[in-house]
Amino acid sequence: MSGEVLRDAFSARLVAVADATEHMLDRLLSPHLLPGEKDRPSRLLEAIRYGSLGGGKRLRPFLLVETARMLGAEGEGVLRAACALEMIHCYSLVHDDLPAMDNDDLRRGRPTCHKAFDEACAILAGDALLTYAFDVIADTPTHPDPAVRADLTVMLARASGLGGMVGGQALDLEAESRKEPHSREFVMLMQSMKTGALLLNAVEAGARIGGADAKQREALSRYGAALGAAFQVADDILDAEGDTAALGKRAGKDADRNKATLVAVLGIDEARKRRDALAREAIEALAGFGDKAEILAEAARFTAMRKS
Ligand code: GRG
Numbered sequence: 001m002s003g004e005v006l007r008d009a010f011s012a013r014l015v016a017v018a019d020a021t022e023h024m025l026d027r028l029l030s031p032h033l034l035p036g037e038k039d040r041p042s043r044l045l046e047a048i049r050y051g052s053l054g055g056g057k058r059l060r061p062f063l064l065v066e067t068a069r070m071l072g073a074e075g076e077g078v079l080r081a082a083c084a085l086e087m088i089h090c091y092s093l094v095h096d097d098l099p100a101m102d103n104d105d106l107r108r109g110r111p112t113c114h115k116a117f118d119e120a121c122a123i124l125a126g127d128a129l130l131t132y133a134f135d136v137i138a139d140t141p142t143h144p145d146p147a148v149r150a151d152l153t154v155m156l157a158r159a160s161g162l163g164g165m166v167g168g169q170a171l172d173l174e175a176e177s178r179k180e181p182h183s184r185e186f187v188m189l190m191q192s193m194k195t196g197a198l199l200l201n202a203v204e205a206g207a208r209i210g211g212a213d214a215k216q217r218e219a220l221s222r223y224g225a226a227l228g229a230a231f232q233v234a235d236d237i238l239d240a241e242g243d244t245a246a247l248g249k250r251a252g253k254d255a256d257r258n259k260a261t262l263v264a265v266l267g268i269d270e271a272r273k274r275r276d277a278l279a280r281e282a283i284e285a286l287a288g289f290g291d292k293a294e295i296l297a298e299a300a301r302f303t304a305m306r307k308s
Contacts, residue, residue, distance in 0.1 A: 001294055010298035017065045017082070018058040024076075024083045025052055028136060047117045047125040052090035055108030057308075060085050063202035063227070063299060064209075067220060070292050071210025077142045081152055081205055084137035088160045089198055091129035094122050096169070130160075143209065151208055159201035168193025175260040182260040188229070190260055195235070196228030203227070215288070222285035223296065230278035230304045233271055236261035238307070240268060279304035 001009060029049050031040050061082035068078045097104040097112035098119060104112050114122035136142065138153045158164055171190040175182055203224030207217050240263045258264075263271045282300035286293035 001291075006294055006298050010295055010302060013066065013295055014057070014059075014062055014299075014302075017062040018056075020065075020079055021058045021061040021082060021086055022053060024079045025086065028080075028083060028132070029053070034135075043117070043121065044124055044128060047113055047121045048128055050116055051094040051113045051122070051125050052087060052129060055110065056086075056090070057306075058086060059231075059299075059303070060089055060198055060202040063199065063224070063296075064206040066295055066299065067203050067206025068210040069206075070289060070296060071207065071212055071216070073206075073210040077144075078206075078209055080136050080139075080142045081209060082202075084133040084142075084156060085198065085202055085205065087129045087133035087136070088156065088165070091126040091133070092165060092169075092198075094129070095126040098122060101169075101173070133160075148208060152205055155201055155205060155208065159197040164193055164197035164201075165195075168195070168197065172260060176257055182265060184262070184265045187260045187262055187265050191232040191262070192225070192229060195232045196225065199228035199231055200224035219285050219288055223282050223300070226278045226282035226285060227300050227303055230275050230282060230300065233262045233275040233278065234304050234306060236263045237268065237271055237275065239263075242307070275304050 026049075029045065029052065031042070031045060033040060061079075064082040064085060065074075065078055068074065093107055094113045096102050097107055098114055105115055106112065110116070112122075113125055117125070133156065134153060137156055138149055140149075143149050143152070160166065168190050171186075172194055175186070175190065200221065201224075203220050204217070207220045212220060239261070262274060266274060279300045282303075283297045286297050289296075
């Protein structure tokens with residue numbers, strides 16, 4: 001496909017997956033009770049829906065769905081796995097915005113969950129999204145093979161928890177209070193955990209569902225890791241030079257707080273070069289998939305060049 005046709009095809013897929021994700025999340029987060037549930041308290045459910053519906057690029061669901069699709073797997077089960085991952089992402093945003101963490105008022109162009117509701121409600125909304133994600137990923141309709149469901153569940157737990165996103169968030173918070181400059185290695189490790197782990201999980205879960213062989217899995221993991229790193233450098237650059245209205249969250253806060261970012265460590269020009277090199281690395285990792293990987297390759301370009 002030529003550049004422009006490919007960009008259009010990618011945008012159409014991104015919108016289609018975002019719509020499908022929204023519908024599936026809406027269904028999963030209805031007042032309808034599942035076996036074993038006694039009640040879905042209405043204000044909590046409202047806060048959960050506020051924190052997860054009606055916004056976001058849905059990049060993680062997109063990467064999971066498109067990786068699986070490239071390998072020939074499609075359908076409702078794939079979408080459930082994508083929604084489980086998006087629930088973890090949404091919970092992390094709700095908790096990250098809390099006063100004890102990043103203390104933000106604006107997310108996805110709207111008041112943050114604790115501003116629209118209250119702090120206790122936002123904490124519980126995040127908790128419930130986190131636990132519900134594991135309900136969704138582990139439950140039968142997600143995949144007919146229990147071994148695949150068990151793998152997906154463990155992979156999601158590892159990407160989200162102590163040695164993944166939550167651990168990365170802890171490193172990030174510790175770094176804020178440190179006086180000495182952060183090393184490049186520290187920033188890269190922290191970012192690969194805090195934001196990289198979920199993006200990598202999206203690709204690796206898609207590969208597991210799609211039945212990728214060992215060589216394909218290795219290539220897709222290289223793609224996911226490079227894309228995840230490119231995403232975070234792009235985020236650092238957007239924060240340094242972006243505007244709050246386009247981002248839908250406050251820009252310029254990293255420098256205000258001595259945050260451990262690659263812009264702080266490398267300077268903006270080197271950070272841009274690194275972002276572009278990572279996007280190229282992600283695309284090169286897809287070489288073995290030929291034309292079938294064009295949409296994923298475009299996703300790497302989009303991730304690096306995004307404006308919000
Ligand atoms: C609180 C446990 C816990 C973890 C928080 C991911 C994270 C860890 C915090 C988010 C803070 C942040 C703004 C990080 C920068 C990268 C990032 C995750 C941006 C938001 O992701 P997008 O751009 O958001 O995919 P949308 O709104 O499109 O879903």
